Amino acid sequence: MAYTNSPLVSYTKISPNRTKNRNHAIDTVTIHCVVGQTSVQTLGDVFYPSSRQASSNYGVGYDGKIGMYVEEKDRSWCSSSASNDHRAVTIEVASDTTHPYAVNAKAYAALLDLVTDICKRNGIKKLVWSTDKNKRINHLNGCNITVHRDYANKSCPGDYLYNRLGEIASEVNKRLGTGAADFNNSINSAEFLVKVIDNNLNIRNGAGTSYAVVGQIKDHGTYTIVETKGMVGQAGSWGKLKSGKGWISLNYYYVQRITSQATSSVIKGDLNGDGKVTAADARIALQIAAGLQKPTAEQLKAGDIDGDGKIGANDARAILRMAAGLKK
Numbered sequence: 577m578a579y580t581n582s583p584l585v586s587y588t589k590i591s592p593n594r595t596k597n598r599n600h601a602i603d604t605v606t607i608h609c610v611v612g613q614t615s616v617q618t619l620g621d622v623f624y625p626s627s628r629q630a631s632s633n634y635g636v637g638y639d640g641k642i643g644m645y646v647e648e649k650d651r652s653w654c655s656s657s658a659s660n661d662h663r664a665v666t667i668e669v670a671s672d673t674t675h676p677y678a679v680n681a682k683a684y685a686a687l688l689d690l691v692t693d694i695c696k697r698n699g700i701k702k703l704v705w706s707t708d709k710n711k712r713i714n715h716l717n718g719c720n721i722t723v724h725r726d727y728a729n730k731s732c733p734g735d736y737l738y739n740r741l742g743e744i745a746s747e748v749n750k751r752l753g754t755g756a757a758d759f760n761n762s763i764n765s766a767e768f769l770v771k772v773i774d775n776n777l778n779i780r781n782g783a784g785t786s787y788a789v790v791g792q793i794k795d796h797g798t799y800t801i802v803e804t805k806g807m808v809g810q811a812g813s814w815g816k817l818k819s820g821k822g823w824i825s826l827n828y829y830y831v832q833r834i835t836s837q838a839t840s841s842v843i844k845g846d847l848n849g850d851g852k853v854t855a856a857d858a859r860i861a862l863q864i865a866a867g868l869q870k871p872t873a874e875q876l877k878a879g880d881i882d883g884d885g886k887i888g889a890n891d892a893r894a895i896l897r898m899a900a901g902l903k904k
């Protein structure tokens with residue numbers, strides 16, 4: 577197959593740090609974190625000196641722009657494994673400089689677009705992620721996503737991206753039209769923390785509302801999830817409690833994923849800062865939406881449920897639903 581490059585690229589600066597003509601067809605994607613909220617230009621400058629001895633095929637900037645440093649026909653020097661980089665398209669994504677090396681929403685969205693494009697152009701019909709290193713590096717069960725930490729003593733791609741590789745695969749597969757069944761039905765292993773923001777969240781003995789309620793969480797506590805079903809945060813997503821008590825909804829109406837200390841301090845929907853989401857919070861949201869009150873930075877963080885950068889009528893409605901504990 578003739579190699580092509582992504583039409584999504586808006587900046588190109590070819591690095592000398594590459595091996596001409598890869599020796600293996602592209603069948604793998606390796607996503608890295610930059611450890612810096614950099615632009616595609618900065619990344620181009622980083623990879624440009626030959627003394628750097630490093631590159632990637634693509635980079636995603638903090639602003640969602642996509643850069644190219646090594647054409648897909650050539651092997652990048654990216655993952656501390658020649659054999660991996662001969663078969664993989666490597667992508668560096670702008671990230672925070674500290675654990676969990678979070679990626680912002682613009683870069684994440686651009687990454688999904690880029691990975692989808694790479695799969696389409698290279699005939700990768702389905703992305704398969706595994707949390708088992710052996711399956712990844714040996715490409716068992718169709719596994720075709722690898723990570724830098726498999727080949728070097730590094731945290732790359734950082735826990736933020738590592739913990740989302742299952743979601744990334746699901747979303748890309750949905751776009752490729754091959755993942756619908758997977759997306760809805762497959763169980764992904766994962767381990768992360770959620771803070772329950774709902775006042776009375778059902779625990780069920782399976783991943784769905786058709787399963788019996790076997791308990792309730794009322795303490796707004798932090799819980800460890802060990803398996804997920806569906807797209808975390810969306811309606812219809814479920815998480816298995818590490819305690820073994822059962823499954824809870826992972827809809828963002830009811831739980832907040834804890835990714836770092838900074839984000840865990842704000843409870844989504846809690847506008848008056850009393851640690852729970854009630855009708856009082858919905859009232860404040862309505863006042864803000866109507867322009868009768870100006871939100872503080874904390875309130876904006878807590879009250880912008882749909883992520884559009886402001887607190888609108890949509891957000892007020894969402895908070896009211898959270899307070900009422902509907903649909904779980």
Ligand SMILES: [Zn+2]
Nearest residue numbers: 608609724732
């Ligand atoms: Zn890396």
